[in-house]
Amino acid sequence: MLVARTVAELRAARHEAPGPLGFVPTMGYLHQGHISLVDAARAECATVIASIFVNPTQFGPGEDFARYPRNEERDLEMLEAAGVDAVLLPPVEEIYPDGDMTRVHVDALADVLEGARRPGHFVGVATVVSKLFHIVQPDRAYFGRKDAQQLAVLRRMTRDLLLPIEVVGCPIIREADGLACSSRNVYLSPDQRAQAVALSAGLRAAEAAFADGVRDADALRRIVTERIEAQPLAAIDYVSLSDAETLRELSGVVEVPALLSLAVAFGATHLLDNTTLTP
C-alpha cells in the first residue's frame, strides 16, 4: 500500500492505476463504518484509494479540530488489511496552498440541520471534497449514510459541478447495542455511552410506528424526542423529519421518502444518527 503525503505522489500513483477507481475520503481514527466503505469500493473497483485528512475548514471556532482523535499507525494498518491500494495523508498546506481563498458553497442544502448548528461546516466539507476529487479523480466515491446531510450536499455538489464521479451512499454500521459507529464515540464517558443507545432506539421505535401506519410528521418526531429526553445526560440539538432530497422539514402527513435525523449532545460530544422512511 502506497502512502502518499503530497498531491504529486498521489497523482503519479493514480496515473498508473487500473480503473475503475474507488475513493474513500476519511478524517482518520477509523472504525468499522469506514472499513465498510473500503469493502464496498473493493467489491466494485479495480483500484481503491483512501484519504486521511482532518480538514480544518469544516470545524468552527471552539469545535474539536485540535483534539479530534488521531491514530495514523493504526489507521494505516486497518486500510492495508482492508485491501486499499494507496492512501493520501497530506499535511494541511498541501490541501490549502499559500494564499488559498476559494470556497465551494452548496447553498440551500447547507443551511439547515447540521449546517444551522455548525455555520460554515458544509462550505468546508464541499471545498475539501472538491479538492480531493480533483487530486484523486475517482470514478466512484463512497460515503456513509450516517452523515446524511453531508451525503446530500456532496451529491448535489457533484451533480451541479458536473464532476464525472458517482457518489455512493453506504449503510450505517452500528455497534452491538445499536449505537452508530463514530470516531467521536471515544469521547463518551461510560454513563454517556450507556444512554447513547437511546438515539438508535428512538429511530427504531419511530420506524415501528411508521410500519404500523403512523404518518404524522409531528407524531414521528415526538416518538424519537421522548426516548432521548428520558436520558438525563442527553441534550437534543434537533430531531428532524425532512424531505430526503431537499432536506425541507415536513409537516402533516408524510408522503415522500423522508429523512428522520437527529443530533444529540452528551457534554461537548455531538452524535448523529438517522434513518430513511419510505411510504
Place this chain on the structure above:
Amino acid sequence: MLVARTVAELRAARHEAPGPLGFVPTMGYLHQGHISLVDAARAECATVIASIFVNPTQFGPGEDFARYPRNEERDLEMLEAAGVDAVLLPPVEEIYPDGDMTRVHVDALADVLEGARRPGHFVGVATVVSKLFHIVQPDRAYFGRKDAQQLAVLRRMTRDLLLPIEVVGCPIIREADGLACSSRNVYLSPDQRAQAVALSAGLRAAEAAFADGVRDADALRRIVTERIEAQPLAAIDYVSLSDAETLRELSGVVEVPALLSLAVAFGATHLLDNTTLTP
C-alpha cells in the same frame, strides 16, 4: 469539427482525443482576440476544444445578458477555420441542472475592481469555469489578458482547488487604432468608437512615463484618467494601479509588477483595458 450540444457528447469525444488537450472557453461573438487563444492552444496541444456559452450567472440584474451579441453560425465558421477539433455549445440547462445551487467563491480577489462594480460577477465566472473544466478536463486552458481580474481569479481558483490544469494568459489583441478587441465594441456608436481610443492611448502614455522613471502610483493613474476625462462621451468606472497578483491597490512608489487597469462606460457599454508595469 464536432459540435457537441450536451455534456455527454463532449465527454465521449474528449475520451478519444489525443493529448495534450487545450481548451478555449468563450461567450461567443468571436473576434481576433478569441482566435489568438485558439492559435496559442493549437501551437501547444494535440487537441483543441472550444466552448461557446453565454453564462447567465455572471450577469447581474439589469446587465446585458439578454442582449449580449450572438452569432452562432459565424462563430462556428471561425473556430473551424482556426483548426478547433470540437466545440461545446450547450443550452443553459446542461450547465445548470435542475435544482442547481452550488457556487464557487474566490473571496478576496473577487471583491475589488470589476467585482466591486459587478457584485457576484466572479462567483458566476468561477462557477461556470469549474463546471466547464470538469466537462472538458483539459491539460491547458487559454484566457485573454484583457480580462485581467478574471485571469487572476481563475488562476487562483485552479491553484486552490488543485485542478490539474495549466491556466495560460494570452496577450491582448487590439484593433488598428489600439482599442482592445471585445465582443461589446459592437455596441459603440461611431462617436463613442472614436473616443474609445483614449483607453489604450492613456495606458500607452502611462507606460511611457513609467519608462521615463515616473514611479508614483497617483501620478501614473492621473495620466490615464486625464486622457479619458478629455473624452466627453466617456465615464470612468475606475482607473486602478494594483499589485498584479493580489490586486491590492498601490500607493506611493510602485515597486512590484503592477496592473494598471481601467473600466470606462460609453453609455451602457463598459469597456476594459489594462497593461502590466514591471519595475
